[in-house]
Amino acid sequence: MSWLVALPALDGREYVYRVHAPPDALRADLFWSAFHCHDDGPHPRAFDRFDGALIWRAGTGDPGPMDLTVHQY
Numbered sequence: 001m002s003w004l005v006a007l008p009a010l011d012g013r014e015y016v017y018r019v020h021a022p023p024d025a026l027r028a029d030l031f032w033s034a035f036h037c038h039d040d041g042p043h044p045r046a047f048d049r050f051d052g053a054l055i056w057r058a059g060t061g062d063p064g065p066m067d068l069t070v071h072q073y
Helices: 027-040
Strands: 001-008 014-020 054-057 068-072
Touching: 001 027, 014 027, 027 054
Parallel strands: 014 068
Antiparallel strands: 001 014, 001 054
16 A cells, blocks of 8 residues: 655655555654655755644545655655
């Protein structure tokens, strides 16, 4: 199963990561997987606030209107 995690970054953009995890994965684990992937990449620093992230199952709908950049993890 795939999850999508949108992280706001210091450059004002949202970066979205696809995290592969079971359906009962903890949202905090999904957040930290995406955050550490972002932190290891070349992009501007993401905010490390859990409540600032959007997390949803891939293919279950759109979390809302956003200008998103999607990265695979």
